[in-house]
Amino acid sequence: MDDIEAIKQLKARYFRTMDSKDWAAMRQVLCDDVVMDSTDSGGSVIAGGDDCIRFLQQAIGEVVTVHHGHMPEIELTSATTANGIWAMEDMLRWPDGRELHGYGHYIETYDKSDACWRIKTLKLTRLRIDMTEPRG
Amino acid sequence: MDDIEAIKQLKARYFRTMDSKDWAAMRQVLCDDVVMDSTDSGGSVIAGGDDCIRFLQQAIGEVVTVHHGHMPEIELTSATTANGIWAMEDMLRWPDGRELHGYGHYIETYDKSDACWRIKTLKLTRLRIDMTEPRG
Amino acid sequence: MDDIEAIKQLKARYFRTMDSKDWAAMRQVLCDDVVMDSTDSGGSVIAGGDDCIRFLQQAIGEVVTVHHGHMPEIELTSATTANGIWAMEDMLRWPDGRELHGYGHYIETYDKSDACWRIKTLKLTRLRIDMTEPRG
Numbered sequence: 350m351d352d353i354e355a356i357k358q359l360k361a362r363y364f365r366t367m368d369s370k371d372w373a374a375m376r377q378v379l380c381d382d383v384v385m386d387s388t389d390s391g392g393s394v395i396a397g398g399d400d401c402i403r404f405l406q407q408a409i410g411e412v413v414t415v416h417h418g419h420m421p422e423i424e425l426t427s428a429t430t431a432n433g434i435w436a437m438e439d440m441l442r443w444p445d446g447r448e449l450h451g452y453g454h455y456i457e458t459y460d461k462s463d464a465c466w467r468i469k470t471l472k473l474t475r476l477r478i479d480m481t482e483p484r485g
Numbered sequence: 486m487d488d489i490e491a492i493k494q495l496k497a498r499y500f501r502t503m504d505s506k507d508w509a510a511m512r513q514v515l516c517d518d519v520v521m522d523s524t525d526s527g528g529s530v531i532a533g534g535d536d537c538i539r540f541l542q543q544a545i546g547e548v549v550t551v552h553h554g555h556m557p558e559i560e561l562t563s564a565t566t567a568n569g570i571w572a573m574e575d576m577l578r579w580p581d582g583r584e585l586h587g588y589g590h591y592i593e594t595y596d597k598s599d600a601c602w603r604i605k606t607l608k609l610t611r612l613r614i615d616m617t618e619p620r621g
Numbered sequence: 622m623d624d625i626e627a628i629k630q631l632k633a634r635y636f637r638t639m640d641s642k643d644w645a646a647m648r649q650v651l652c653d654d655v656v657m658d659s660t661d662s663g664g665s666v667i668a669g670g671d672d673c674i675r676f677l678q679q680a681i682g683e684v685v686t687v688h689h690g691h692m693p694e695i696e697l698t699s700a701t702t703a704n705g706i707w708a709m710e711d712m713l714r715w716p717d718g719r720e721l722h723g724y725g726h727y728i729e730t731y732d733k734s735d736a737c738w739r740i741k742t743l744k745l746t747r748l749r750i751d752m753t754e755p756r757g
Contacts, residue, residue: 364572413612454637486625
């Protein structure tokens with residue numbers, strides 16, 4: 350499998366393990382020193398793979414989530430580094446019935462070590478966010 | 486075209502021929518002994534390419550359907566076999582106005598014969614299903 | 622990067638530059654003599670890269686748009702020509718609150734010159750279009 354395809358499958362595991370709440374498997378797609386920046390989406394900057402997983406577990410552990418990535422633009426910048434842009438859509442449904450439906454892009458970098466690509470940095474930008482309150 | 490790309494295009498034809506109700510072309514993407522399992526989505530297990538097409542024709546022949554696949558994880562397991570996982574979203578609108586909007590994953594296997602990949606088994610798992618009734 | 626991957630990234634730039642209203646960058650993904658046909662979607666036929674960009678700027682410059690492409694079927698027909706089909710979904714929100722949510726396929730051709738793929742022709746077909754009026 351070539352590096353571009355390997356990075357696409359890395360991001361596929363990122364989405365699938367998040368939505369299926371498989372936190373141990375999700376930890377494997379992140380570098381130890383990953384930085385995730387969701388400030389453009391009302392979130393914060395979180396550093397470190399373990400801290401990112403702990404944050405996500407708390408934030409969406411009880412939330413039904415659907416995250417999809419589209420239209421990757423992966424650029425290999427060396428044998429062990431790469432940049433990527435993904436269009437994205439996410440849907441969150443909280444236990445109390447509130448919902449978020451959002452659209453935007455991930456701007457990312459990747460690192461390869463031990464023959465394995467991982468996410469090094471991730472920044473989420475937004476085109477649109479719709480919040481809805483529970484009915485009734 | 487490499488095998489991973491060929492399997493992606495196979496699945497693209499699966500979706501496109503289903504949504505455009507091109508049943509003869511859709512039959513071509515399925516192995517003769519395909520097994521489609523939608524029990525996790527309230528459906529059943531159907532075996533055989535001809536039976537699958539007959540079932541789909543009855544079930545959604547008059548339904549406006551949109552099926553999209555995302556984030557493939559294709560793994561070649563031999564020169565003629567492969568596994569795949571796809572994130573998915575589907576929207577069905579029945580003639581009476583009822584609608585289904587669902588999200589989940591396909592867990593699949595593929596077989597290559599006569600230089601052509603086909604779907605061998607398909608299991609649909611669900612993250613979320615929303616049903617809506619006609620207004621008014 | 623192989624030609625199929627290059628065409629996927631071309632289409633990714635098409636969507637991203639449209640939704641981020643980066644018209645100068647979007648012009649670069651179109652051939653000078655591009656023809657865009659959206660008659661099946663209630664639109665018209667527009668010819669020429671500059672005219673297409675002018676049209677889009679007027680039509681959606683003030684509209685929040687989200688366009689996603691899925692499940693590409695890219696076929697190389699020579700060293701410098703290719704065909705493609707993409708499933709698509711688009712969401713438009715006008716300043717007055719009206720919304721369009723649509724689904725369909727792009728049928729496209731591509732041309733390579735100066736080592737760069739560009740969109741030569743694009744035809745949009747539709748599976749479903751939902752229009753909603755502002756609430757209240």
